[in-house]
């Protein structure tokens with residue numbers, strides 16, 4: 001240890017320190033990920049990806065609610081009056097202009113036709129979870145004859161579009177398909 | 188801790204131990220010889236009350252955990268069986284459930300004490316911020332605890348509160364899914380909340396140690412808000428502060444006991460005795476009373492503010508209402524600590540206190556309720572909530588910063604000792 005002045009060149013010790021430090025940071029990050037990701041939905045929850053529903057018994061003006069991914073999905077056979085009311089609304093009057101329909105284009109507008117089932121304008125399939133903070137809106141209530149959320153007073157119309165209250169978006173439409181005329185698969 | 192140690196080990200064992208781990212000295216310096224200002228009033232006993240309540244919650248909680256089952260299919264029944272079957276289970280659960288409320292009553296008194304006497308001002312900023320962190324952790328612990336009995340309010344409270352995160356653009360939804368471990372609140376949520384509910388009180392205990400450490404470095408504030416100048420201004424912690432703390436702990440226990448034995452469900456919500464049902468939201472969901480002021484602030488923002496929609500705005504205002512506390516040491520520009528010497532501050536402070544209670548009331552009613560059936564005042568509750576929210580923030584962001592410049596404080600006494608002597612010798616005061 002004769003030299004007393006610090007060498008200008010990076011020493012071997014500097015190199016080892018930085019290399020070990022860099023490996024350490026990457027290693028900690030890699031080790032942290034499993035501890036974070038374990039909190040995400042597990043395989044059994046993700047597996048509940050689809051349900052099949054028979055809607056032959058649902059008369060006009062009636063609805064059934066089924067559970068899909070732990071959330072209620074309402075399938076409503078709308079009356080003619082409800083459909084007419086849904087169609088009569090001008091798009092400019094809507095708080096959320098998008099269809100929010102997983103089966104349509106993401107940019108599709110929120111017209112009644114874009115929200116109802118393709119080719120079956122009376123059928124509305126919709127996740128019944130308020131887009132505000134997740135309560136379950138009540139059927140056939142609110143000033144637009146659609147849904148009303150009791151938690152903080154959001155009102156949805158007969159197409160499930162947000163019309164007043166704090167909720168920002170229309171009720172979302174999950175991916176679904178008609179297997180037969182009276183059988184739907186959600187998810 | 189700050190170099191005033193007077194501890195002298197007397198026994199041989201004491202000396203042997205002292206040379207190896209001076210923990211007895213630490214305790215002696217903290218709880219026996221520690222000099223406290225001699226003019227402390229009863230409001231200074233709430234720190235001790237809070238420490239006691241933390242111990243009560245941990246002891247009753249550990250016992251409850253021996254009988255509770257964190258499984259969404261049986262959680263509700265397991266709490267019912269604690270109430271009916273477990274020996275003394277009803278007592279232990281009522282102590283725990285009401286203990287949470289008592290904890291919050293004590294912490295609110297403790298916080299308002301600090302607000303009035305300026306305990307957040309230099310050199311106590313870190314001490315104050317550690318307190319805000321404890322308060323946040325308490326809120327998280329109480330929220331998750333309330334989910335455990337898996338009643339209707341548990342379930343829908345958890346749903347609404349975890350949905351706060353979905354207000355954030357882009358990252359919001361993934362964060363919410365990560366927190367609840369599913370596409371809706373379910374068994375996975377209940378399990379992790381139990382695990383965290385068990386953990387958080389011990390984290391709180393850790394932060395309390397830092398809080399007390401910081402306190403013992405800078406010393407206690409006092410009702411006059413002036414610094415301790417000499418030993419004449421202080422008395423040793425034991426027996427003076429200890430006996431006062433014990434007396435007020437006993438009085439507090441009587442208050443607590445009254446709820447536990449005579450009104451055990453007064454502070455809770457009856458809907459939580461209905462088992463959670465993911466298909467039906469109760470007609471009127473409300474959080475526990477200690478969250479009501481913040482709930483009112485959340486609901487007050489029902490309008491978009493530029494690019495921020497009403498949902499995100501409400502959530503930001505609610506978290507902001509707590510976060511603003513952490514900046515208080517720099518928002519209050521007055522050099523004088525105690526409100527006693529600040530005539531305008533006093534008015535603003537009491538208004539703030541009344542306003543906070545009013546916000547709590549507003550959080551408990553429906554947003555479209557009419558509060559005062561008086562012509563001219565017959566507004567919906569949400570309108571009052573907007574006014575109250577405005578004052579809440581104005582107090583911190585406008586009034587306190589400005590008052591320091593325009594207010595003329597009353598003259599401060601020379602020392603704590605002088606002030607006490609002046610009070611106890613009325614002849615010389617006139």
Ligand code: HEM
Pocket residue numbers: 241244245246247248249250251252255266280283284287290325328329330332333334335336384385387388389391455
């Ligand atoms: C900061 C301290 C704590 C607070 C504020 C707190 C708060 C709460 C609250 C509000 C409840 C719901 C009570 C009800 O309505 O039934 C609860 C339940 C529960 N807590 Fe705690 N708690 C604390 C500490 C602990 C600890 C340390 C444990 C366990 C080691 C624990 C275990 C439990 C259990 C098992 C339940 C479910 C049984 C029940 O609901 O009565 N708690 N807690």
Ligand code: FES
Pocket residue numbers: 130131132133134135149150151152153154165166167
């Ligand atoms: S959750 Fe529906 S209005 Fe808030």
